[in-house]
Amino acid sequence: MGTIKLLTELPGPNSQALVARREAATPRGASKLTPIAIEQASGAVLTDVDGNVLIDLAGGIGVLAVGHCPPTVVNAIHDQVEKLIHLCAIVGTYESYVRVAELMNEVTPGDFAKKTVLLNSGAEALESCVKISRSYTGRSAIVVFEGAYHGRTNMTLSMTSKYGLFKKGFGPFAPEIYRLPFPNLYRRPAGMSEEEYIDDCIARLENAFIAQVDPSAVAAIVIEPVQGEGGFIPTPLRFLQRIRELCDEHGIVMVCDEVQCGFGRTGRLFAVEHYGIVPDLIATAKSIAAGMPLAAVTGKAEIMDGPHPGGLGGTYSGNPLACVAAIEAINMIRQPEFLQRAQQVGDRIREYLLALQAEVPLIGDVRGLGAMVLMELVTDPETKTPAAQETLEVTLEALKRGVICIRAGLYSNGIRFLPPLNISDDELDEALAVIGEAVRVVGAKLQTPV
Ligand SMILES: Cc1ncc(COP(=O)(O)O)c(C=O)c1O
Numbered sequence: 001m002g003t004i005k006l007l008t009e010l011p012g013p014n015s016q017a018l019v020a021r022r023e024a025a026t027p028r029g030a031s032k033l034t035p036i037a038i039e040q041a042s043g044a045v046l047t048d049v050d051g052n053v054l055i056d057l058a059g060g061i062g063v064l065a066v067g068h069c070p071p072t073v074v075n076a077i078h079d080q081v082e083k084l085i086h087l088c089a090i091v092g093t094y095e096s097y098v099r100v101a102e103l104m105n106e107v108t109p110g111d112f113a114k115k116t117v118l119l120n121s122g123a124e125a126l127e128s129c130v131k132i133s134r135s136y137t138g139r140s141a142i143v144v145f146e147g148a149y150h151g152r153t154n155m156t157l158s159m160t161s162k163y164g165l166f167k168k169g170f171g172p173f174a175p176e177i178y179r180l181p182f183p184n185l186y187r188r189p190a191g192m193s194e195e196e197y198i199d200d201c202i203a204r205l206e207n208a209f210i211a212q213v214d215p216s217a218v219a220a221i222v223i224e225p226v227q228g229e230g231g232f233i234p235t236p237l238r239f240l241q242r243i244r245e246l247c248d249e250h251g252i253v254m255v256c257d258e259v260q261c262g263f264g265r266t267g268r269l270f271a272v273e274h275y276g277i278v279p280d281l282i283a284t285a286k287s288i289a290a291g292m293p294l295a296a297v298t299g300k301a302e303i304m305d306g307p308h309p310g311g312l313g314g315t316y317s318g319n320p321l322a323c324v325a326a327i328e329a330i331n332m333i334r335q336p337e338f339l340q341r342a343q344q345v346g347d348r349i350r351e352y353l354l355a356l357q358a359e360v361p362l363i364g365d366v367r368g369l370g371a372m373v374l375m376e377l378v379t380d381p382e383t384k385t386p387a388a389q390e391t392l393e394v395t396l397e398a399l400k401r402g403v404i405c406i407r408a409g410l411y412s413n414g415i416r417f418l419p420p421l422n423i424s425d426d427e428l429d430e431a432l433a434v435i436g437e438a439v440r441v442v443g444a445k446l447q448t449p450v
Pocket residue numbers: 061120121122123124126149150151152224228229257258259260261285286
């Protein structure tokens with residue numbers, strides 16, 4: 001007996017009715033990736049408003065490392081809600097706020113004195129990284145990379161790369177942002193080896209400090225150790241190492257955006273730990289609090305103390321309900337068995353997709369780190385032409401069969417897997433079989449065009 005149980009076609013009538021109300025009441029800009037309305041969820045399993053049971057491979061876009069509604073988090077929120085829902089950390093102090101900051105200082109990489117500021121969202125964390133770096137260095141320039149995603153506020157949108165989907169019509173953007181090439185090994189120039197390509201990207205990075213901006217004007221280099229929205233591209237080791245060196249050489253703050261790749265997703269608590277590199281600041285959000293809105297910036301105490309009193313934070317930053325959820329989530333994720341399981345989940349997904357790739361030429365690349373795995377779809381493995389329409393169709397075919405998965409990538413032609421990391425083997429195998437079916441159906445259409 002499988003997990004998926006479909007009582008209606010998807011979307012069912014109740015989903016359709018609720019989604020119609022959503023469309024009437026909310027702007028199209030706040031769009032949705034599926035037409036399904038959900039009633040409740042547990043672990044990796046969703047029940048929709050028609051009683052259909054689905055498997056979730058999107059995990060709230062990487063928010064649910066510990067799964068939907070884990071009992072310890074639910075209990076902690078229940079207990080807290082009766083004691084203190086809100087105080088505002090600008091007004092006073094409560095223990096859970098302090099504890100989350102202490103925990104973050106303890107679990108992030110770096111054997112030095114650290115401090116943590118709590119915030120509401122990933123974008124706010126990245127925006128705060130910019131403020132902290134500028135305040136500490138007295139410089140204004142920020143270096144970011146092609147394919148990067150850092151958020152939707154004006155500053156972070158300026159730092160974000162993919163134009164059409166995220167930025168169109170929203171300019172002017174913030175000044176003093178310098179965007180440099182990012183080594184996407186799958187799309188390197190034909191005839192260039194991986195090592196030559198990484199050398200080339202490093203040379204362009206170095207050249208940018210002559211051609212675009214003087215390093216003495218750069219406050220921060222901001223990088224995702226594994227690009228998320230950009231298509232689950234792990235930064236090549238030598239490239240990240242060179243960034244660390246350049247930061248050290250020129251007094252630039254190295255910021256790692258671990259909003260999507262952090263908190264166990266890659267099989268380590270933080271993705272940058274795979275590299276043996278320690279950033280100066282680390283931005284976290286998403287899985288930090290099991291779905292409660294919370295984000296953090298953690299880093300060298302001296303840098304974190306750059307901004308003046310009152311320069312950081314906000315009304316809801318570090319809300320008590322979010323903080324008690326974070327304490328439980330962090331303590332779950334940091335356990336070696338949890339991280340080991342994340343790696344196993346990733347290995348299982350990767351193994352399945354690589355076998356599928358050998359069978360279906362629609363899959364051009366399978367990549368990622370740990371359980372952060374993506375398959376990139378192309379109309380032809382030789383030309384690597386992005387198969388954006390087919391990618392959308394695969395997600396719809398999967399949904400029809402009871403599996404939620406979502407896209408990513410600069411060309412919108414990747415399907416990314418961000419399941420709750422406590423998904424069972426049976427649930428994962430069942431969901432992957434559905435993905436396989438969806439890929440085969442769409443791949444067959446491509447082979448025999450009508
Ligand atoms: C790497 C990265 N940084 C920042 C953000 C922005 O986070 P939020 O949506 O919480 O503002 C995201 C969101 O997907 C992200 O993936």
